[in-house]
Amino acid sequence: AQSVSQHNHHVILSEAASLELGCNYSYGGTVNLFWYVQYPGQHLQLLLKYFSGDPLVKGIKGFEAEFIKSKFSFNLRKPSVQWSDTAEYFCAATGDSSYKLIFGSGTRLLVRP
Amino acid sequence: SQTIHQWPATLVQPVGSPLSLECTVEGTSNPNLYWYRQAAGRGLQLLFYSVGIGQISSEVPQNLSASRPQDRQFILSSKKLLLSDSGFYLCAWSQSRAGHGYTFGSGTRLTVV
Numbered sequence: 544a545q546s547v548s549q550h551n552h553h554v555i556l557s558e559a560a561s562l563e564l565g566c567n568y569s570y571g572g573t574v575n576l577f578w579y580v581q582y583p584g585q586h587l588q589l590l591l592k593y594f595s596g597d598p599l600v601k602g603i604k605g606f607e608a609e610f611i612k613s614k615f616s617f618n619l620r621k622p623s624v625q626w627s628d629t630a631e632y633f634c635a636a637t638g639d640s641s642y643k644l645i646f647g648s649g650t651r652l653l654v655r656p
Numbered sequence: 657s658q659t660i661h662q663w664p665a666t667l668v669q670p671v672g673s674p675l676s677l678e679c680t681v682e683g684t685s686n687p688n689l690y691w692y693r694q695a696a697g698r699g700l701q702l703l704f705y706s707v708g709i710g711q712i713s714s715e716v717p718q719n720l721s722a723s724r725p726q727d728r729q730f731i732l733s734s735k736k737l738l739l740s741d742s743g744f745y746l747c748a749w750s751q752s753r754a755g756h757g758y759t760f761g762s763g764t765r766l767t768v769v
Contacts, residue, residue, distance in 0.1 A: 587760040648699035
């Protein structure tokens with residue numbers, strides 16, 4: 544069955560620390576991968592997405608993610624977090640022929656000033 | 657540009673009462689429409705999706721139903737709410753198969769008391 548796993552449910556960092564949030568997927572066939580962010584009181588927003596090509600994907604607000612096919616992973620990274628990055632982050636996956644976007648359970652990030 | 661509207665933003669309903677949540681999309685035609693429920697620590701669970709008027713696919717058995725009476729309108733309903741129906745409900749749309757990601761509405765916080 545298709546699934547997405549996020550192993551870090553809560554992460555607390557100080558400003559300027561580096562961030563890496565884990566995401567693993569289980570999906571047969573071609574997979575498309577996404578990271579969404581939900582800031583407090585706001586909509587879910589797309590951070591970045593991977594369809595094909597360069598496995599290192601750059602998104603908005605200095606975020607990037609690397610698709611490692613051999614590890615079934617799509618980890619999100621940011622070299623230096625800011626207080627404004629406090630939010631919940633969701634990894635999601637789907638296939639080219641699917642209508643369904645499958646989400647992980649989310650990671651709540653708290654950045655202390 | 658395309659926009660998605662979802663209302664109400666918050667709702668408190670007694671157990672056993674009916675429910676109707678509405679979602680509309682503007683600026684596009686024949687969108688794929690989705691209802692998700694977000695529960696704390698459990699990510700986003702796909703409840704229903706629709707690829708056209710009157711076409712509804714249910715992902716999980718539950719106390720809820722969905723309808724699509726018009727091309728850009730998607731309604732989530734229940735005849736009798738249960739306590740377990742409490743949660744945050746999100747509507748989303750995509751222009752094509754999910755490989756291109758979704759755009760989410762602002763959500764409805766439903767509390768069943």
